[in-house]
Amino acid sequence: MSSLRRIWAMVMRYWYLLRRSVPRIIDMVSWPVVDVVMWGFLSQFLAGNSTFIAKAGGVLLAGMFLWDVMSRSQLGVSVGLLEEVWARHLGHIFVSPLRAWEWLAALMAMSIFRTVAGLAPAVLVAMALYHFSLFDLGLPLAGFVACLLMMGWWLGILVVAAILRWGQGAENLAWAAPFVLSPLGAVYYPVSTLPYWLKPVALAMPAAHVFEGMRGVMVDHMFQPGELIDAALLNFAYLAVASLVFLWAFRGARMQGKMLQMGE
Amino acid sequence: MPAQPDTIISVQGLTKRFGDSLAVDDISFTVAEGSITGLLGGNGAGKTTTIAMLLGMLIPAAGAIRILGADMVAHRHRALPHMNFASPYVDLPHRLTVTENLSVYAGLYGVARPKQRIAELAEALDFTEMLKRDYGNLSAGQKTRVSLAKALINRPRLLLLDEPTASLDPDSADRIRRYLRDYAEGSGATMLIASHNMIEVERLCDDLLRRGRIVDRGAPVGLIERYGRQTLEEVFLDIARAEPTAPAEVGP
Numbered sequence: 001m002s003s004l005r006r007i008w009a010m011v012m013r014y015w016y017l018l019r020r021s022v023p024r025i026i027d028m029v030s031w032p033v034v035d036v037v038m039w040g041f042l043s044q045f046l047a048g049n050s051t052f053i054a055k056a057g058g059v060l061l062a063g064m065f066l067w068d069v070m071s072r073s074q075l076g077v078s079v080g081l082l083e084e085v086w087a088r089h090l091g092h093i094f095v096s097p098l099r100a101w102e103w104l105a106a107l108m109a110m111s112i113f114r115t116v117a118g119l120a121p122a123v124l125v126a127m128a129l130y131h132f133s134l135f136d137l138g139l140p141l142a143g144f145v146a147c148l149l150m151m152g153w154w155l156g157i158l159v160v161a162a163i164l165r166w167g168q169g170a171e172n173l174a175w176a177a178p179f180v181l182s183p184l185g186a187v188y189y190p191v192s193t194l195p196y197w198l199k200p201v202a203l204a205m206p207a208a209h210v211f212e213g214m215r216g217v218m219v220d221h222m223f224q225p226g227e228l229i230d231a232a233l234l235n236f237a238y239l240a241v242a243s244l245v246f247l248w249a250f251r252g253a254r255m256q257g258k259m260l261q262m263g264e
Numbered sequence: 265m266p267a268q269p270d271t272i273i274s275v276q277g278l279t280k281r282f283g284d285s286l287a288v289d290d291i292s293f294t295v296a297e298g299s300i301t302g303l304l305g306g307n308g309a310g311k312t313t314t315i316a317m318l319l320g321m322l323i324p325a326a327g328a329i330r331i332l333g334a335d336m337v338a339h340r341h342r343a344l345p346h347m348n349f350a351s352p353y354v355d356l357p358h359r360l361t362v363t364e365n366l367s368v369y370a371g372l373y374g375v376a377r378p379k380q381r382i383a384e385l386a387e388a389l390d391f392t393e394m395l396k397r398d399y400g401n402l403s404a405g406q407k408t409r410v411s412l413a414k415a416l417i418n419r420p421r422l423l424l425l426d427e428p429t430a431s432l433d434p435d436s437a438d439r440i441r442r443y444l445r446d447y448a449e450g451s452g453a454t455m456l457i458a459s460h461n462m463i464e465v466e467r468l469c470d471d472l473l474r475r476g477r478i479v480d481r482g483a484p485v486g487l488i489e490r491y492g493r494q495t496l497e498e499v500f501l502d503i504a505r506a507e508p509t510a511p512a513e514v515g516p
Binding site for chain 2: 095096
C-alpha cells in the first residue's frame with residue numbers, strides 16, 4: 001500500500017505539471033497530428049501508384065501510429081527524469097521514502113497516459129480525413145500496443161540511465177533514440193527488405209516482430225501469434241537488462257553526488 | 265540518574281573523495297536524540313557533502329553512517345520516512361503551486377490528513393495566502409519558507425537543514441529559528457543544521473567542521489571562552505585561517 005501511495009503521489013506530480021502547461025499539451029498532441037496528416041497524404045498518393053499500398057490501404061498510417069506508441073512511451077519515461085533535472089528536484093525526491101522502482105513505475109503509468117492522450121486526436125483526424133481506423137486491426141491491436149509500450153519503457157529506462165551516468169549532455173538521446181532505432185524496427189517495410197547481415201539485428205528488436213505481425217493482419221489478413229510472443233519475450237529480456245543498467249547508473253549517480261548537482 | 269539520550273546519528277571514519285580532491289576526511293561524530301547541532305565551516309568545508317552522505321544521496325568512499333539504527337548506505341529506506349531535508353541548493357518544481365508541491369510530499373511520506381497538515385504549516389510559517397500560487401513565482405524568502413514546510417510535512421524525528429534561513433530577512437529568519445526551536449522542543453526532534461550564519465550557529469552550534477575534518481566541538485559559549493574571543497564569528501575566523509592540523513579527538 002505504501003508503494004502504491006508513493007507511486008500515486010509521483011503520478012500526481014507529473015499530472016499537476018502537465019494539466020496547466022499549454023506548451024507541454026501542444027507538444028504532446030501536435031506531433032502525432034502532423035505525422036498523421038503527412039503520412040495520410042503520402043498513403044493516398046501511393047495508393048494510386050503502388051500495388052502494395054493499394055492492396056493494404058492504411059499500412060503506412062498504421063505503422064506510423066504504432067511507432068508513435070513506442071516513441072511516446074519512451075518519451076514519457078525519459079522526459080519524466082528530465083523534468084526533475086530541469087526543476088533541480090532530484091535531490092528532494094530521492095531523499096524521500098520513494099524507491100527508484102516506484103519512481104519508474106510512476107513514469108511508466110504517466111507514459112501510458114501521455115501516449116493515449118497524445119495519439120487520441122491523431123486517431124480521430126485519421127478517421128475524419130482518410131477514413132482510416134486503427135481499430136480495424138481488431139484484437140491483435142491490443143497486443144501490438146502493449147508490446148510497443150513496453151519497448152518504449154525499456155528504451156526510456158536506458159535513456160534515463162544514460163542521463164544519470166553522463167549528465168544532461170545525454171538528454172538529446174531522449175528525442176534521438178526512436179529515430180536511431182526506426183530503420184531497424186521494420187516499421188514501413190518488411191524485414192526481408194533489409195540486407196542479410198542486418199536481418200538478425202532487426203529481429204532482435206521487438207518492434208520488428210510487431211510490425212511483421214501488423215502487416216500480416218493488414219496485408220495477408222492473418223494474425224501470427226508467434227510474432228507477438230517473440231516481441232513480448234524480447235521485451236521482458238530487455239526490460240530486465242535495462243533495469244540492471246538503471247540500477248548501475250543510479251548507484252553511480254549516488255557515488256558522484258549527481259542527484260544534488262544535476263539541474264540548470 | 266537521568267537516562268542518556270539515544271544516539272540518532274552515528275558517523276565513523278566518514279571519507280569522501282571527488283577525484284583527487286578530499287571533500288570529507290575521516291570524520292567521526294555522534295548526535296544525540298533531541299539535540300540541535302550545527303555544522304559550521306567555510307565554503308568547501310564539506311558541510312553539504314556530509315549532509316548528502318547522511319541522507320544516503322552520496323555514497324561515501326569509506327566509513328559508516330547509522331541513522332535511527334539504519335545503515336544509510338545499504339538500508340537508507342528504513343530511516344528516510346522519519347527524516348527530512350531542506351536546502352537552497354535543491355528546488356521544488358516551479359510550475360506546481362505551493363499546495364500541489366506539498367501534497368506530493370504528503371503523499372510520498374504518507375501523511376495523515378494532508379490538507380490539515382499543509383494548512384497548519386502554512387499558518388505557522390506564514391504563507392497561507394501563497395498556497396495557490398506557483399512555487400516559481402515566489403520570492404527567494406517565500407521559497408525558503410515553503411521548502412521548510414516540505415521538510416516538516418512528515419513531522420520528522422531528524423531534520424537536516426542546509427542554510428535554513430538563507431534569503432530570509434532578519435525578522436523572518438528570527439521567526440523561523442524560533443519555530444524550529446519550538447518544533448524541536450515540542451516534538452523531541454533532532455536537528456543538524458549546516459550554516460554560515462553566525463547568529464544562527466551561536467544559538468544552536470555544537471560542532472565545527474573545517475576542511476572536511478571536525479576540528480572542534482562544544483556549546484557556543486564554551487567555544488568562545490576556550491578560544492578567548494568575544495563572538496563565535498571570531499572563533500570561526502581563528503579556525504578558518506589556521507593551518508590544517510591533525511583532526512582533534514571529538515567527543516559528544
